[in-house]
Amino acid sequence: MSTTPAGPARFVNLRPMLAVTDLSGAVRFFVEKLGFYCSAMHGNPSVWAQVERDGVEVMMNAPPLEDVRRDVPRSSRDYQIYYFDVTGVAALHAEFAAKGVAVTPLRVAFYGMKEFEVRGPDASWLWFAEPTDEEPTECE
Secondary structure (H helix, E strand, C coil): CCCCCCCCCCCCCCCCEEECCCHHHHHHHHHHHCCCEEEEEEECCEEEEEEEECCEEEEEECCCHHHHHHHCCHHHHHHCEEEEECCCHHHHHHHHHHCCCCECCCEECCCCEEEEEEECHHHCEEEEEEECCCCCCCCC
């Protein structure tokens, strides 16, 4: 008897995994500053964690510190962008700012998204955005 499901394969979710140098600090950032909750941690000391907010999940792992420093130079983090589609982006911007998160100003991109950015753990970019009909505030 076959256990292969009938029908075509399809993607159902994407859960990014961020490699971080300070797992507990990264989890604290997501929980205390971005309003996520920690849904899982593994290891003693912890080497993997998952945070969630509104059904969106982000995993983090803590590879050996020397490997992260050697293999992923800080400058390469400028090209690692985690783009979160949200509703109420202006309210989220205000929420984060009130918690002391360094947020970029809200802007409307030429591609029809109102968005802002936050530097996350280990300098990764976290972008938050929602569709808008507003005129672009910047042209790239």
